[in-house]
Amino acid sequence: MPHKVDIAFTLNGRPVAAAVPVSASALQVMNRDFDLTSAKLACGEGECGACTILLDGVSRNSCLTPGVDLDGRDVETVEGLWTGNGMDLLQDAFVEAGAVQCGFCTPGMVMQAKFLLAPGKKLTRDHVLRGLEGNVCRCTGYHKIVDAIVAASGETS
């Protein structure tokens, strides 16, 4: 049996706890312990951004983040954006812009976009393109994703 460590953290606004193997990644903790499947395992090497989550408001590749590092942190995934009244601003913007094709990259893109967005700050296409350098999409050609994030930033400014 792998050695396990007790951790407690805030997950999408709720206090949670789990006993996680020391070798588990944050992505595995999300998937296995909390049934959250939006963050995806693709490269597993920090190269594609499919596994992007926010840790204390900062985007991280959860495939490379040790699960034990979640202890005491504030963790956000796409599942936490659902308000009960529907999709949030970013999700709406992705749909409106037609920025989703197969959808595999979308949760990571949305969380990276959430990290880039700051209230009152209007992002340019250049800002967004630089901010998405670690997120790979094999379907869209990126233009519509950039359109969506620029449009969402207009809504927050």
Ligand code: FES
């Ligand atoms: S799966 Fe984590 S960066 Fe690719």
Ligand code: FES
């Ligand atoms: S929509 Fe298919 S990989 Fe981005």
